[in-house]
Amino acid sequence: MAYRKHITVGVLCCTLLISLLFAGCNPRVPHHFDQETEENIKLDSTVLGVSVVADSLIVPWELVWGPDDRIWVVEERGHIMRINPSTGEKRIILKLPIGARPEGAQALLVHPDQKRYPYVYVHYKKIKEDGKRYHILERYEYRRDTLLRPKVIMEQLAGKSHSGSRLAFHTPRRILWATGDQAIKGATQDPNSFHGKVLRMDLDGNIPDDNPTPGSYVYALGFRNMQGLVVTPKGQIYTSEHGDASDDEINRIVGNGNYGFPAIEGTVDNDIEREFALEHNTIAPLIAWTPTIAPAGLDYYSSMKIPEWNNALLLVMLKGQGLRVLNLNEEGDRIEKEEVFLEKMYGRIRAICVSPDGDVYISTSNHDWNPMTSPDRRDDRILRIAKVKEAVKAPIYGKNAADISAQPKTGEVLYQQYCMSCHKNKGKGLKGIYPALASSEVVKDSEELIRTLVNGKKSGDYAMPSFTFLADEDMVRVVNYVRTNFGNDYKEIDRTAVQEIREKVQKK
Template identity: 35%
Template sequence: MKLKHALLIAGISISGLIAAQPTWEVGNTTLTEYDLVTGMQIPWEILWGPDDFIWMTSRKGEVIRINPEDGSYTTVLQKNVMNSGNGEPGMLGMAMHPDWQNTPKVFIVYCAGTSWNGEEYLSVFDWDGESLINEEILLTLDAGGIHNGSRLLVLPDNTLLMTAGDIGASALSQSLSSLQGKTLRLNLDGSIPEDNPFPDSYVYTFGNRNSQGLALGPNGLIYASEHGQNSNDEFNLIQPGGNYGWPQVEGYCNTASEQSFCEENNVVEPLMAWTPCVAVNGIEYYNHEAIPEWQNSVLMAVLGGLGGQYERLSVLHLSEDGTEVMSEDTYFSSFNQRIRDVAVNPYTGSVYVAFNGTSYPGNGPNIIKEFRNEAFASDVLEQLTAIRTKAQPNPANDLIQISWGGKGLSNATYQVFSYTGQFVATGIVTDQNLLLNTEDWSIGSYFIQIEHDLGILTCNFQVHR
């Protein structure tokens, strides 16, 4: 019997089967679930880029750039990584240069070398509009089979934090002469900031085991998630010069030996700890009005532990000043999938979640899902779609028209840059399109940014002759 016929007999309408996306209730808010992109290989970092694309590292050694509208993507970097990204090493954290308009650079951590021994590189690449090129290595650490960290976070003072794991050699964490088992802080050119807590040292915190989550919170607070051994996963507040206790102290200072070590060494205790370990990972501060129930919280990806029984997205509700965790809600456990990282759409407030397969240390192919409050997002998306930018003809020879559909923009500022970092043109947009003369511009890739009420619209184009 044909399926359609069988369904009709059973009284099930075909359209009813196709129509609805799954939904999730969060208090009074309904989130609709979408598969943004599938077939990814162990996504490790996902972030919302300054170009309004979602950027992803895969542990197998790739950087993928995904269009959040339709999930189409391109591979913009490929590296040979240690053990082909199996186990824990591979391509890990990523962060974008804060002055993207003038300096489109991307910071990436990856492990390279043979089998279970090698180097971990913090590198910076130039973005040329199509690929990441011109690698410059800023820092070299040891890489191990386990505990390589490493998240990256650019701070408001234009320095870069990097979490470095203890590579399984726990004694290194308390040694200030080793870069392992630390949070490191660098200037964006790779030099040591003069106001780091220890002179001539990248070390910003020590006594860390393997932190794989970093996020900026309210009032300049910096949060980190950190893996415990069997017990005591931690959620920490990062303080310059802080000793986070490992390996002498796990979680709170609550045993006799821990208490004496904590007193002698002024150990910073976590805001929250989990026993047994649930394998805490990527974190993101959420304060978007799209999901009021999640405002002033940290969204935390949870891998689920070695036994794979605690997978979820945790929502850590913060106190008003952000210095305490008041409660934890959990979501999406029923996927039974390791959750590696989260990212947030700044316009719609949608939350993107990267899955890593069912068991340690992760297996692909994987999905990145979007959870969207349609009631909030549909208005925003309609406005965004109405003003979606197009460049014609592209490539251009002389005149190029930049247009953004039906809606006029009033007093929006545009700026044009080349992907070599040169500022080319600026002006005010007052109409429904913009005509630029590219005659005097060099051959190459350009982008325009139009700053308007809803954010910044961007569009790439080429100039050929």
């Protein structure tokens, strides 16, 4: 009996060992959702669970689902790591030799065919020995859990802000790089500048022979500050883009396309924009948002695991603090439905990726330079959104984007929509960057406050945009809100005051 018992235990141990070995080799082992469910989301026929995969990160700028079934992450401080989505285990495989802002890592790309092309690409900003700031696009080879043989494949002088950026594979041997305008508006329409462009290159950083313009990296132009880029399985390209004070955008990218910035923001809606659009044959966005939402990471969902999201763009938001689901038509050239999830529940959300199994991963950005909330003790976090059998928490539902836009335009709502991301809750501002509104000399002087809203403020790295597009009534509401809150107790203005300032500005 004892002999048989030992044999049985031995067989069981061998069987278990073999199972574990094969499980470790199988790239499609189902994930074990042992993380505690924080929230449940109810769709039409699907229940989703939201759980924390990993925490205590510092501004993860990009998430990539790797061919090794790990989440590849680059933090702004230059740490590149691989995270096990089942256990949350983090393994740092490279620390880039960069410091804090204005330096920082932003884009990451892992080649899906690591056997033929063991390449990992990263874009970061660095101040070099000459004291100037540069964009550096660097390629590494991934071998034995280490990034080796760094090769700079592109280097460009960087501006003060609006860096973008995102990377994506157009084909297995072609890379797209979405860049920002560096706050140099004229550069976006200059075909010889790399700023405000979608660039296209081969795996070594060379200009491909099949680019739209021979001898040029430029695939498309006319962008302000792109923060999301995705290529669908059918080869369609989409970007998300920060507007200025208005008109954040989603664009469908075509070769040689001109998307209008800075002459056109959002859809064409005045004579100047119409003239430019006709002359340059510009392409309108699929959608534009005013008030702005600060669209960030973008991915495409093509799985029946969450059937309600199949054939949709998934967009995460910084200012909007949530996940937007943009359902496309069959051709991919129109957005048919728009819903918002997790709004203001986890703070700023910057990056997103989708696993081959149809699970969605998003990361918060609450430790960055422009916080909108106080970081949670576990921030920054990577969250998983996945299908579950049943809800264990009271489910939350998506919000129709049209309903959000239709809320009453009180002074407080207008402040939240247009001012709070910079001047913060209670008007306290951000030290050294955005001025506080309490006891402000500009706020005290109603004429100067209106003039600043109409003209904007051009000086400094973080210039204030013009809000001249606001209707007179809305400008009156937001001015009076600022002048009677945050400890301010100033006389309210009327519509005549706004109209007089507008007339003075127009005469100049």
